[in-house]
Amino acid sequence: MTLEIAYFAWVRERMGVADETVDVPANVTHVGALIAWLAARDARGQVAFAEPQRIRAAIDGVMMGLDAPLTGAREVALFPPVTGG
Amino acid sequence: MIRVAVQPAAIDIATELDLHDAGGHGASASFIGRVRGDGDLTELFLDHHPAMTAAGLADLAHAAADRWQLSALTLIHRVGAMVPGETIVFVLTSSPHRAEALAACEFLIDRLKTDVMLWKRETFADGRVRWVEPREGDGTRADRWNA
Numbered sequence: 001m002t003l004e005i006a007y008f009a010w011v012r013e014r015m016g017v018a019d020e021t022v023d024v025p026a027n028v029t030h031v032g033a034l035i036a037w038l039a040a041r042d043a044r045g046q047v048a049f050a051e052p053q054r055i056r057a058a059i060d061g062v063m064m065g066l067d068a069p070l071t072g073a074r075e076v077a078l079f080p081p082v083t084g085g
Numbered sequence: 086m087i088r089v090a091v092q093p094a095a096i097d098i099a100t101e102l103d104l105h106d107a108g109g110h111g112a113s114a115s116f117i118g119r120v121r122g123d124g125d126l127t128e129l130f131l132d133h134h135p136a137m138t139a140a141g142l143a144d145l146a147h148a149a150a151d152r153w154q155l156s157a158l159t160l161i162h163r164v165g166a167m168v169p170g171e172t173i174v175f176v177l178t179s180s181p182h183r184a185e186a187l188a189a190c191e192f193l194i195d196r197l198k199t200d201v202m203l204w205k206r207e208t209f210a211d212g213r214v215r216w217v218e219p220r221e222g223d224g225t226r227a228d229r230w231n232a
Contacts, residue, residue: 009132009204010216058202061137077134083217084131084162084203085118085174085194 001026001070003034007048008079011055014048024070031057032066034076054080086157087150089142091133093165096172105159110179113157114190117176122169125210131173133164134202141201149178149193153185160193162203192230199227 006019028037032052039049049055057064058077070076088104098117106113120129146160159177167173174197178189197203205217 006134008134008202009206012132058134058137061140077137079134079202080204080216081219082199082201082203083205083219084201085198085223 001028003070003073004075005034005038006075006077008077010080011048011078015044028070030066030070031059031064031068031076034070035066035078038078049078056081087143087146088157088159088161089139089146090161091139091142091164092161093163096161096163096175098172098175101159101161101175101177105157105177105179108157110156111181112183112186113177113179114183114186115175115177116190116194117172118174118194120167120169120171120173126169126207127210128166128168128208129173130166130206130208131162131164132204132206133162138162138164138202142197145193145196145200148196149189152192153178153180153189154182155180155185155189158189158193160197162197162201164203195223195226196230198223 001024003022003024005022007015012018028034035049035052035055038045056079059068059073060075142160142162146158150158155178157179161175163173176190176193178186180186207217208214
């Protein structure tokens with residue numbers, strides 16, 4: 001499955017890119033599994049996703065839990081908890 | 086009238102007041118959030134999502150308009166780099182009744198701290214850079230509006 005992944009805040013800084021297109025293996029079926037796969041893929045991912053409980057996600061513009069399925073997803077955004085205002 | 090914007094340009098309060106008040110309102114309540122210079126902070130950078138940040142602000146604005154009787158609502162959030170004293174966020178709510186304007190204003194500022202895709206990064210005079218962590222109190226204040 002091909003996915004666009006966009007990173008924000010310190011996740012983006014640690015990944016070194018704002019977004020990328022990735023081919024994820026078939027066994028990566030939900031957001032949590034995608035995060036685990038990115039963490040295992042390389043050193044940048046290991047640093048960015050060392051604490052998965054600090055990561056939030058959105059699929060195609062909609063906030064989702066880490067257990068959300070990736071079926072039909074085009075863009076997955078990964079980011080820390082928000083701190084606006 | 087609902088006006089929502091996410092912008093890298095400085096927030097011009099006088100212009101926003103003019104736009105908002107064009108129709109005249111009984112009661113207006115406002116909140117202005119500014120960059121604090123605590124601890125020799127030299128820059129505050131606000132990261133955002135190009136589509137979701139604006140959509141999140143618009144959702145909040147419509148939630149407020151559904152909940153309270155408002156005649157106008159302005160919600161402007163700055164993004165990008167700014168220095169101490171600059172305005173980060175401007176909330177302005179108007180209603181025939183002051184209680185509605187005040188409650189809507191407080192709701193908007195509480196909820197945008199937890200619901201909108203924005204992230205603060207602080208840079209200090211000695212070169213330290215850190216991303217702001219969410220405060221526990223932010224969630225508590227935002228949650229009180231769920232009832």
